[in-house]
Amino acid sequence: MRAFLISTSRSTALLAMLTLATTALFAQDCGCPALDQRPVVDLTDNGGDGTGTRTLSCDSLYVLNGFVYVNDGDILTIDPGTVIQAKPGQGADASCLIVARGAQIVADGTAECPIVFTYEGDMLNGATPYNTRGLWGGVIINGHGELNTYDGDDAAEGIADSSW
Numbered sequence: 001m002r003a004f005l006i007s008t009s010r011s012t013a014l015l016a017m018l019t020l021a022t023t024a025l026f027a028q029d030c031g032c033p034a035l036d037q038r039p040v041v042d043l044t045d046n047g048g049d050g051t052g053t054r055t056l057s058c059d060s061l062y063v064l065n066g067f068v069y070v071n072d073g074d075i076l077t078i079d080p081g082t083v084i085q086a087k088p089g090q091g092a093d094a095s096c097l098i099v100a101r102g103a104q105i106v107a108d109g110t111a112e113c114p115i116v117f118t119y120e121g122d123m124l125n126g127a128t129p130y131n132t133r134g135l136w137g138g139v140i141i142n143g144h145g146e147l148n149t150y151d152g153d154d155a156a157e158g159i160a161d162s163s164w
Helices: 011-027
Strands: 040-043 054-056 061-064 067-070 075-078 083-086 096-099 104-107 116-119 138-141
Touching: 083 096
Parallel strands: 040 061, 054 075, 061 083, 067 096, 075 104, 083 116, 096 138
Antiparallel strands: none
16 A cells, blocks of 8 residues: 555545556556565664665665665655565554655656655565554654744654654
8 A cells, every 4th residue: 555644535536546557557567576586675774874765666675674864964765666665564663665864855756767765574465454554654754844832843643763
């Protein structure tokens, strides 16, 4: 299932459609190996160094392990067709991708070759119930925009680390 946060009464139907659409899209050929033929690459924070400037391609299956940062000044490029799964967990134990202020993420998927973030073990075959949630931490993008808070600098919702 693709990672979407939708807060409407129609979210159930929409999530079900997105899941089915994702499954159908991966059946099309976009030049990427089948999911079960991709070697697994463990993505970690490298002891605080983050991802560095790098490209994730669709020839591997990436698994986020813990809080994985794209640090200030780094650029993470994700090619079309790339699948990024995350180890299970919530709060301080979540696996998530955190794009820090000053970092960049370039992820230009296409309708024929989408980029998918999901939980570890998802075979993208539509078998995951539409209402499955809370299996991983998500993608958190931080910027320099102003917040409507007392000091304009708050912690991200859902994770216990505010070091970004």
